[in-house]
Amino acid sequence: MGSYRIEIVVIVSLMVLVPNAKGWGKDGHAIVCKIGQGRLSSAAAEAVSKLLPRSAENELASQCSWPDDVRKVIPWSSALHFADTADSVCSYDHTRDCVDQRTGVKNRCVVAAISNYTNQLLQYGTYTQSNYNLTEALLFLSHFIGDIHQPLHCGFVSDLGGNTINVLWYNTTQKLHRVWDDNIIETEFERFDEDFDGLVDAIQKNITEHCSNNDISCPALYASESAEDSCKWAYKDATEGSVLDDEYFLSRYPIVNLRLAQGGVRLAATLNRIFNTKYAAVI
Ligand SMILES: *[C@@H]1O[C@H](CO)[C@@H](O)[C@H](O)[C@H]1NC(C)=O
Ligand SMILES: *[C@@H]1O[C@H](CO)[C@@H](O)[C@H](O)[C@H]1NC(C)=O
Ligand SMILES: *[C@@H]1O[C@H](CO)[C@@H](O)[C@H](O)[C@H]1NC(C)=O
Numbered sequence: 001m002g003s004y005r006i007e008i009v010v011i012v013s014l015m016v017l018v019p020n021a022k023g024w025g026k027d028g029h030a031i032v033c034k035i036g037q038g039r040l041s042s043a044a045a046e047a048v049s050k051l052l053p054r055s056a057e058n059e060l061a062s063q064c065s066w067p068d069d070v071r072k073v074i075p076w077s078s079a080l081h082f083a084d085t086a087d088s089v090c091s092y093d094h095t096r097d098c099v100d101q102r103t104g105v106k107n108r109c110v111v112a113a114i115s116n117y118t119n120q121l122l123q124y125g126t127y128t129q130s131n132y133n134l135t136e137a138l139l140f141l142s143h144f145i146g147d148i149h150q151p152l153h154c155g156f157v158s159d160l161g162g163n164t165i166n167v168l169w170y171n172t173t174q175k176l177h178r179v180w181d182d183n184i185i186e187t188e189f190e191r192f193d194e195d196f197d198g199l200v201d202a203i204q205k206n207i208t209e210h211c212s213n214n215d216i217s218c219p220a221l222y223a224s225e226s227a228e229d230s231c232k233w234a235y236k237d238a239t240e241g242s243v244l245d246d247e248y249f250l251s252r253y254p255i256v257n258l259r260l261a262q263g264g265v266r267l268a269a270t271l272n273r274i275f276n277t278k279y280a281a282v283i
């Protein structure tokens with residue numbers, strides 16, 4: 001009896017403490033990874049294919065939600081899914097914002113995680129045996145490059161990136177964070193009668209990567225864009241109790257599509273740079 005009660009308390013407090021840890025929903029992550037894998041160089045495609053577990057049948061998209069699935073088993077990872085900013089500040093500051101809010105430990109957020117797993121993957125194909133599981137590094141990196149492009153993963157600390165803001169999405173109650181993880185994408189599928197591949201094709205046009213030549217990944221830049229978009233698009237006109245319907249959906253889905261496309265293109269560019277032998281040889 002006693003231990004039963006403790007278990008409930010633990011579960012409830014975990015739910016209160018880490019509601020923000022999810023990224024795009026499964027569809028959003030799969031879209032980013034599908035776009036990304038389609039743009040890999042032959043060297044990167046080969047490395048990804050070797051690193052993926054056999055059960056994935058060489059589909060990166062099927063594995064991109066793995067970090068959400070294991071979040072409860074490895075609690076240290078939950079702070080790595082986002083980088084919330086100081087309240088009402090629409091920009092990302094690494095020193096201020098890259099902090100595990102629960103422990104106060106610095107340099108634990110999605111920006112640091114992308115650098116971390118990029119560095120681990122640079123050991124692929126070198127003579128040095130990596131201390132890390134590079135399959136996990138690939139899945140974390142692919143997932144976190146998706147997360148960092150979801151504007152509310154760089155939302156405000158006090159509302160947990162929109163997780164404490166309840167809105168009506170058409171006629172159902174949702175958290176604002178979830179609207180951006182899932183509902184906008186789901187409504188696109190329904191409204192435009194798209195299937196998964198159709199939506200992937202539709203959103204991957206006309207995208208450029210802005211990372212400068214000497215950087216392998218540019219997570220702080222992506223976080224700054226998300227922080228700006230969270231103010232300009234996600235939080236705007238969406239306060240507690242707001243009804244979000246066509247007016248919100250029609251003006252926001254192009255932003256969601258752009259962020260998914262950028263996530264995919266930048267994932268590919270990052271993996272191409274990582275598995276380019278020129279970089280690997282430096283390590
Ligand atoms: C870096 O990766 C290792 C292995 O997964 C993990 O233990 C560590 O917490 C990570 N740190 C960051 C900042 O991502
Ligand atoms: C690497 O991680 C994957 C996923 O957690 C696991 O299935 C695999 O057994 C690990 N590989 C090694 C060598 O530990
Ligand atoms: C919301 O509206 C849709 C379509 O108009 C309807 O099918 C659905 O049952 C409604 N849901 C609720 C919870 O009212």
Ligand SMILES: *[C@@H]1O[C@H](CO)[C@@H](O)[C@H](O)[C@H]1NC(C)=O
Pocket residue numbers: 205206
């Ligand atoms: C590509 O982007 C430019 C600048 O944002 C825009 O003017 C143009 O219409 C876009 N083209 C397509 C095919 O989306």
Ligand SMILES: [Zn+2]
Pocket residue numbers: 021022023024067068081143147
């Ligand atoms: Zn996530």
